Amino acid sequence: MPSLFRLAMPLAFAALASLPALAEDPPRYNQVSLRAEASREVAHDLMRVTLYSEAQHKDSGQLASDITRSLNTAVERARQVAGVTVSLGSRNSYPVYDDQGRRIVAWRERAELRLESADFAALSQLSAELLGELKIGDMRFAIADATRQKGEDELLQEAVKAFGERAKLATRALGGSGYKLVSLNLNSAGITPPPFPRAAMAMKSMDREAGVPAQEIEAGSSQVSVSADGVIEVQMP
Known part of the structure; x- marks a missing residue:
């Protein structure tokens, strides 16, 4: 029992010693949550x-x-x-x-x-x-996977740039001298297809001499989006 007591004492003192360090973390003020989004129409290729x-x-x-x-x-x-x-x-x-x-x-x-x-x-x-x-x-x-990935990679850069512009705008609106980035989350919003009905093939009557007709194709496009959600801390003069 004495050996267990001697082992527990250093652990207890170590835990107590860490409390002031946690309490010394400065509170964060002037934090602003922002959201920016970049999107584009991508042609269907599949x-x-x-x-x-x-x-x-x-x-x-x-x-x-x-x-x-x-x-x-x-x-x-x-x-x-x-x-x-x-x-x-x-x-x-x-x-x-x-x-x-x-x-x-x-x-x-x-x-x-x-x-x-x-x-x-x-x-x-x-x-x-x-x-x-x-x-x-x-x-x-x-949209093929490779095409979608390429589009999202390009949109990610645009979303980050748009977030930075909004952060500057919010900082100026609050009268700040600058800002620090607290957190930033980048998310793909997925693919939003346009609201058109399923394209069921309506085949015309076949002329045996002319061969089998193929339907004319209008593939259309879908919207690909990437969003940037984050928090900034405005630095006041």
Whole structure:
């Protein structure tokens, strides 16, 4: 027990000795919270198309086989187009009941194929060609990760510069002689797409001699933003 007491005493004195040091930290006055933001419109450079195969059959096994065959044909065709990324989406099946809702009379299944490319013309043409096997479920445009990162890096510098200008303005408004930066947080506000409806492909009637038509593409743009939130301490003369 005495040895434990001797060990505890130095620790207690060390803790007490640190209290004055903490109390001596000068209080901060004339602090102002500021926010600045930089944003720009960035053109979409990525196209994403979701196609699907959907059918109904009394035999669930035959239905699954037909859906798989349809998807495999589409995947094989899509892989032949350079620059197109191919992936499978969701796939589900469910029973179809009779009018009384008691007996299963058939099965219905739906499976998705997702395509992505920076070559809008090639993907649009491919999607049109695949309409023989599949249907268009959705078509969207986005900003590629590398493009978004480059835009955010440039906007970060603009946001910091804008924050500095606001700090100077606030300092002058308060009659200060200068300011110190207490804290600064930089955040990406993400991507804000414009309010337009999903672009579902409306294909015209096909002229077999002219070939399969591809939809004209208007990709649009989205707003990318970076904000700078911080606190300054105004120095008074």
